[in-house]
Amino acid sequence: MIWNDDFETLPREALESLQLKRLQQTLERVYATVPFYRETYKKIGISPADIKSLDDLQRLPFTLKQDMRDSYPYGLFAVPLEQIVRIHASSGTTGKPTVVGYTRRDIETWTELMARSFVAAGTHQGDVIHNAYGYGLFTGGLGAHYGAERVGASVIPMSGGNTKKQLMIMQDFGSTVLTCTPSYSLFLAEVAAEEGIDIKSLKLKVGILGAEPWSEKMRQEIEAKLNIKAVDIYGLSEILGPGVGIECIEAQNGLHIWEDHFIPEIIDPETEEVLPVGEKGELVITTITKEGIPLIRYRTRDITRLIKEPCICGRTHARIERLSGRSDDMLIIRGVNVFPSQIESVLFNVEGVEPHYQLIVEREGTLDTLEVQVEVNEQSFSDEIKELQHLANKIRKEIKDLLGVTCKVRLVEPKSITRSEGKAQRVIDNRQKES
Amino acid sequence: MKVEQISIFIENKSGRLAEVTGILGEAGINIRALSLADTSDFGILRLIIKDPEKALQVLREHNFTVSKTDVIGVEVPDKPGGLSSILKILDKNNVNVEYMYAFVERSGDNAVIIFRFDNIDEAISALTRNGVKILKGEQITSI
Numbered sequence: 001m002i003w004n005d006d007f008e009t010l011p012r013e014a015l016e017s018l019q020l021k022r023l024q025q026t027l028e029r030v031y032a033t034v035p036f037y038r039e040t041y042k043k044i045g046i047s048p049a050d051i052k053s054l055d056d057l058q059r060l061p062f063t064l065k066q067d068m069r070d071s072y073p074y075g076l077f078a079v080p081l082e083q084i085v086r087i088h089a090s091s092g093t094t095g096k097p098t099v100v101g102y103t104r105r106d107i108e109t110w111t112e113l114m115a116r117s118f119v120a121a122g123t124h125q126g127d128v129i130h131n132a133y134g135y136g137l138f139t140g141g142l143g144a145h146y147g148a149e150r151v152g153a154s155v156i157p158m159s160g161g162n163t164k165k166q167l168m169i170m171q172d173f174g175s176t177v178l179t180c181t182p183s184y185s186l187f188l189a190e191v192a193a194e195e196g197i198d199i200k201s202l203k204l205k206v207g208i209l210g211a212e213p214w215s216e217k218m219r220q221e222i223e224a225k226l227n228i229k230a231v232d233i234y235g236l237s238e239i240l241g242p243g244v245g246i247e248c249i250e251a252q253n254g255l256h257i258w259e260d261h262f263i264p265e266i267i268d269p270e271t272e273e274v275l276p277v278g279e280k281g282e283l284v285i286t287t288i289t290k291e292g293i294p295l296i297r298y299r300t301r302d303i304t305r306l307i308k309e310p311c312i313c314g315r316t317h318a319r320i321e322r323l324s325g326r327s328d329d330m331l332i333i334r335g336v337n338v339f340p341s342q343i344e345s346v347l348f349n350v351e352g353v354e355p356h357y358q359l360i361v362e363r364e365g366t367l368d369t370l371e372v373q374v375e376v377n378e379q380s381f382s383d384e385i386k387e388l389q390h391l392a393n394k395i396r397k398e399i400k401d402l403l404g405v406t407c408k409v410r411l412v413e414p415k416s417i418t419r420s421e422g423k424a425q426r427v428i429d430n431r432q433k434e435s
Numbered sequence: 436m437k438v439e440q441i442s443i444f445i446e447n448k449s450g451r452l453a454e455v456t457g458i459l460g461e462a463g464i465n466i467r468a469l470s471l472a473d474t475s476d477f478g479i480l481r482l483i484i485k486d487p488e489k490a491l492q493v494l495r496e497h498n499f500t501v502s503k504t505d506v507i508g509v510e511v512p513d514k515p516g517g518l519s520s521i522l523k524i525l526d527k528n529n530v531n532v533e534y535m536y537a538f539v540e541r542s543g544d545n546a547v548i549i550f551r552f553d554n555i556d557e558a559i560s561a562l563t564r565n566g567v568k569i570l571k572g573e574q575i576t577s578i
Binding site: 377413 | 440442444445446451472474476479481498499500502504533534551
């Protein structure tokens with residue numbers, strides 16, 4: 001099913017000419033109203049009129065998260081505050097949060113794109129959407145909420161936390177669609193099992209999961225444990241919130257980016273050069289319809305690649321591959337680049353191992369050490385030491401073979417790794433941060 | 436012939452052993468024999484108790500990883516060379532001992548040793564053929 005046939009299946013040529021027109025309008029607007037862009041562009045001697053094709057976009061400098069912090073809270077807003085009807089902020093793990101403002105039309109756009117996303121994920125009127133994304137400054141809860149209402153589904157505004165109550169409501173209210181982080185969906189399954197609830201027999205049929213990187217293996221695990229189809233949703237508050245991209249349920253292979261509102265590019269995070277289509281690198285997004293806080297070439301830090309081949313669902317919008325990590329989550333262990341998601345896929349390939357893990361990075365003298373903590377469950381447990389050591393060795397060897405990094409594998413007791421009701425904390429980096 | 440032993444995975448950190456024994460104690464479960472195998476990171480606590488099912492249940496409720504393993508309890512003459520004579524029988528029959536540990540109490544004049552074999556059925560038949568007494572589950576837990 002497609003929510004907005006006119007735009008979602010627009011032929012590429014028409015889509016690209018629409019993008020160019022909207023890009024040019026956005027550039028004119030930010031040049032006129034946001035000092036940050038005007039000054040930056042003047043400094044390098046470029047004006048909006050110089051951008052005559054989509055390729056010209058590459059001539060413009062990037063916008064960084066730091067630029068948003070520097071202009072805290074409203075400095076990058078392109079409209080006066082009286083036109084802003086909603087303010088969200090991203091959790092600032094370091095220092096101040098980044099603040100975004102939405103005009104009435106931005107909220108309308110967001111609602112439309114979330115409605116498209118819900119429908120692409122197989123949701124429709126009559127569904128009961130169990131929305132376990134957090135409501136509040138975080139964009140997840142409200143973003144999903146508005147889109148779900150637009151589709152005509154019944155929304156349960158659960159927000160995060162209180163897992164036992166979530167399960168009770170899921171059973172009693174007959175939730176058919178679950179929206180939360182992938183790790184939380186597994187946590188729900190785990191608590192359900194403890195409570196003696198057969199989560200597979202509930203009415204749930206789809207999970208729309210996002211806000212953290214996850215692997216294909218984890219999808220299989222979630223689909224099997226909850227007896228649902230799990231689709232990946234992408235978004236970030238700086239750009240919009242959830243609903244920047246979604247996997248269609250037909251293919252479950254790559255997330256369609258709504259290109260009539262965003263222009264995606266993939267760059268090499270080191271050289272900052274745009275990479276050829278299909279190569280893996282950092283996703284950069286330009287918003288081309290946003291009014292409150294348009295962003296030009298925003299560096300998302302998310303690692304993926306662009307897929308331009310047509311999709312079986314009929315949508316013409318390009319896809320991004322599921323995220324394989326963040327360029328700022330990337331760990332450098334003794335010179336080797338390691339993404340937590342790579343470790344996760346190794347663990348999933350070892351039989352009997354739970355997807356609950358944590359990476360501990362330490363520096364001993366001048367040497368970085370990586371410890372991978374993996375929970376032992378009854379499937380992987382043996383009462384013979386040598387079998388358990390064999391398991392730990394096997395994991396270590398697989399990681400070494402695949403990632404080229406030597407690590408220590410520590411088997412830990414079940415449930416000893418802290419469960420998260422939001423984004424899972426996979427990495428504890430105890431190395432002295434360089435200032 | 437076979438005795439059910441329960442095994443518990445415990446991380447090598449202070450207080451874990453006390454916690455396991457505390458849970459069992461509260462549930463009124465008396466430990467008949469135990470052995471602890473350990474590495475620098477983790478250990479495996481193996482226990483012989485009267486009611487293994489109940490122990491499994493309470494330990495699972497406390498989020499421990501547990502399993503059940505079949506072992507056998509063998510009467511060993513409590514004199515020099517007693518254990519050796521039994522191990523020789525096993526060796527002759529190509530049965531490999533994975534681990535073993537002793538009971539504190541005696542069965543009559545004999546010591547009791549718990550064995551875990553790679554091939555338990557072969558071990559039982561070899562020992563029986565050679566006149567070694569293997570204790571039944573009830574006999575073991577009522578020592």
